[in-house]
Amino acid sequence: MTTTDHAHDAPVLSRRQAILGGAFLVTAGTAIARVPHHNIDLLGDRKIDKLIPQRIGAWEFYSKSGLVVPPADQLKDALYSQLMTRVYVAADELPVMLLIAQSGGQTGVLQVHRPEYCYPAGGFTLVGRDVLPVALPGSRLEATAITATADDRTEQLLYWTRVGEDMPLTWVRQRWSVARANLKGDVPDAVLVRVSALTADREAGMATLTRFVQAMFASVPPDVRRFLDIDAR
Incomplete structure (x- = not known):
């Protein structure tokens, strides 16, 4: 009796194993098919510090130090392909600090650090987000x-991010931009551009930073403007 019961059970177990095995194969195949393979990199092999001039409007390059930078954690080298930091000075303007960070490939695992992440990590309190x-x-x-x-x-x-062909204003939108591109099979590049000025006068500081950004876009060719802002002409 026992032998007969086992004989009937064996084919049932085999069918179950076959069905489960097939399901795992389909799932694995779907996952592989959804892995993004097409890299979109608007910078290519060019170097940011060669594309951004040392004179921007009334400002001239002064130093590479003095900026708040992303934390030196274990992901930093994998996160950024290039990171440029500069301080610009002008006779009748506030000094401006410029940071441009570029990542050649954005996935759901690694994404550019927005200032809302790196500044609090450096002991800063952020207020007045607009x-x-x-x-x-x-x-x-x-x-x-x-x-x-x-x-x-x-x-x-004053900062912005470009992820592929999107200009997300928040961390949530940035994650959505990455996810949407990845689902299409694309691995988009990303850039974070941040300008800042040391002053307690918000209105004066923002006015200075606006003039600097406008001068920067005027000082670079169209392909570099598009790298910085997908909508720029």
Whole structure:
């Protein structure tokens, strides 16, 4: 009796195993098919520090140090393909700090760090987050304006991010931009552009940063403007 029961059970177990095995294969095949393979990189093998001039409007390059940078965690090298930091000075303007970080490939695992992440990690408190439109020739750039304060430092920030062909204004939208591109099979590049000035006067600081951004776009060719802002002309 026992032998007969086992004989009847064996084919049932085999069919179940076959069905489960087939399901696992289909799932694995779907996952592989959805893995993004097409890299979109608007920078290519060019170097950011060669594309951004050392003179921008009234400002001239002064130094590479003094900026708040993304935390030196274990993901930093994998996260950024290039990271440029510069301080620009002008006779009748506030000094401006410029940071441009580029990642050659954005997935759902690694994404560019927005200032809302790296500044609090450096001990800053962020207040007054607003969207500040910056008029450019033939287009308008929507940048994020924030005031960062620490014990001995107040910094006015203006920044934006480009992910592939999107200009996300928030971390959630940035994640959605990456996910949408990945689902289409694309691995988009991304760039974070941040300008800042050391001043407690928010209005004066933002006015200075706006003029600097407008001068920067005027000083680079169309392909570099598109790398910085997909809508720029």
